[in-house]
Amino acid sequence: MKDRQPQDFWPxxxxxxxxxxxxxxxxxxxxxxxxxxxxxxxxxxxxxEITIPAWTGANSYLNPYLTKGHPLNExxxxxxxxxxxxxxxxxxxxxxxxxxxxxxxxxxxxxxxVLALGGGVLTGFGAPLARGCTSGLGxxxxxxxxVAAFVxxxxxxxxxxxxxxxxxxxxx
Amino acid sequence: MNFPIENSGILAVLVAGFFFGYFLEVSxxxxxxxxxxxxxxxxxxxxxxxxxxxxxxxxxxxxxxxxGVLRFDALKIQTTFFWAMAMGGxxxxxxxxxGGYCPGTSVVGLFTGRLDxxxxxxxxxxxxxxxxxxxxxxxxxxxxxxxxxxxxxAALTGLPYWLFLLLLTALAxxxxxxxxxxxxxxxxxxxxxELSE
Numbered sequence: 001m002k003d004r005q006p007q008d009f010w011p012x013x014x015x016x017x018x019x020x021x022x023x024x025x026x027x028x029x030x031x032x033x034x035x036x037x038x039x040x041x042x043x044x045x046x047x048x049e050i051t052i053p054a055w056t057g058a059n060s061y062l063n064p065y066l067t068k069g070h071p072l073n074e075x076x077x078x079x080x081x082x083x084x085x086x087x088x089x090x091x092x093x094x095x096x097x098x099x100x101x102x103x104x105x106x107x108x109x110x111x112x113x114v115l116a117l118g119g120g121v122l123t124g125f126g127a128p129l130a131r132g133c134t135s136g137l138g139x140x141x142x143x144x145x146x147v148a149a150f151v152x153x154x155x156x157x158x159x160x161x162x163x164x165x166x167x168x169x170x171x172x
Numbered sequence: 173m174n175f176p177i178e179n180s181g182i183l184a185v186l187v188a189g190f191f192f193g194y195f196l197e198v199s200x201x202x203x204x205x206x207x208x209x210x211x212x213x214x215x216x217x218x219x220x221x222x223x224x225x226x227x228x229x230x231x232x233x234x235x236x237x238x239x240g241v242l243r244f245d246a247l248k249i250q251t252t253f254f255w256a257m258a259m260g261g262x263x264x265x266x267x268x269x270x271g272g273y274c275p276g277t278s279v280v281g282l283f284t285g286r287l288d289x290x291x292x293x294x295x296x297x298x299x300x301x302x303x304x305x306x307x308x309x310x311x312x313x314x315x316x317x318x319x320x321x322x323x324x325x326a327a328l329t330g331l332p333y334w335l336f337l338l339l340l341t342a343l344a345x346x347x348x349x350x351x352x353x354x355x356x357x358x359x360x361x362x363x364x365x366e367l368s369e
Contacts, residue, residue, distance in 0.1 A: 006364040009206075012217045013348075015199035016224025022191035023229040028236070029184040031176035032248040033229075034192050036276035040293070044300045061307035075180035080279055082189020087283035089190075090197030096364055099285040102204050102272070116288045119271015120278075120295020122263045125303045127275060127296075129314065130260020132250065134274040135192075137257070139222060141250045143229035145324040145336050148250040148257055155261030156268075157211075157219075163269040164211035171208045171272075 007094035023143055030075065033140020037133035039080045040124065045071040061128070104171040115170065175242040193280055195221075202280035204272025204288065206362040211269050214358040216351025223344040231337050252319030259313065271295065 009015075026034050045065040048056035056062050065071050091097035103112035127133040130152055132141070138156065141149025177184075199221045200206040209215035237244035268274050273281055273292045281289030303310070319328075326333040355361055 006368045008364045009200035010198040012199055012220035013224055015195045016221040017228050018191065019195040019221060020225035020228025022188050022195060023225055024232040026188040027233055027247055028175045029177050030180045031178045031246055034188065036279065040275055040296050041300055044297055059304050061304040075185045078182045079185040079189035082186040083193030083279045084283040086190040086193025087197045087202055087280040090194045091284040097285050098368060099287065101288045102286050104205065112288060113291050116271045116291040117295040119267040120292040121299040123267030123271065123274060124296030124299020126260040126263025126267060128300055128303045130257045131253065133276065134264060135276040137250060139225060142226035143233060144247055144249045145230060145326060146249045147319055147323045147325055147328050148252040151252055151254055151257045152261035155258040156265040159262035159265030160211040160269045163266050167269045168212045171205050
């Protein structure tokens, strides 16, 4: 496997049409779109319930998730299992699966991981604030022409473009 | 048929999730270097894939509504909370520029072998815990400037729905054209071979 070249990515148009059909299918079956961040919120609730149950139960944001049985017993957990399987199948069948810490050539492993953690913290704070993430609010809301989705997407791209003036070297 | 079926059964969401992950992977959006290259304007794949998907799904849902097999008003449409969504969107943009992922693409990154995605996920769990810990103090921001329930661009402006489908299509086409120009001037898109080195 090692010496086999990875196949190149699909053209964005073809992959985008496929993604759009998957998104439409989700709406047709369930009435809602695709998501991602809701799963991580439920993981926080689940871990909180195990480690600090009193705090989790008293927390005004996390508490509502506790009242409906096991926090992970929800459609989004199955969807994320599907996402993981799709990513595995896509990368394994095209020789793109590779264990690595992906980073630009000018940054060390330690710095990359610190930035990954920091970026994750901002994202984990921002997504529940926005009531959704790039897929749950941006993509799925966009497909129903929700005003909310475009407020989110404009802010997302604007902040990314602005901050990228500082971070672009990290990724080269 | 009378869509939506409103069945969040395991099989339906598993299959939709599978193709969600599959199409993100095959377009390269599990790679933080490719994702962040959107913000440096070297590689417009994020915009192209996302807006193609939005146009395809939006047009498909609208058409099915027009021919009467889909109850469009039964679909979940988010209500705007302007400042929370603008702030949250900006935080996700910053999170991607720094950390290389968003929540969905971090799952794809992790399941294509990227261990930095695991650290990003750990960061997200910390971030959401911090959000929850400060939820009461954030109420003002969280609830500020609410819009009408489930408002669409058509409802906001009073213009016909199909007009926005045309505008979104025009935006996508413009993004493809502009993107192609930037990509050829900035070293070309990030390809799979480059990432495997």
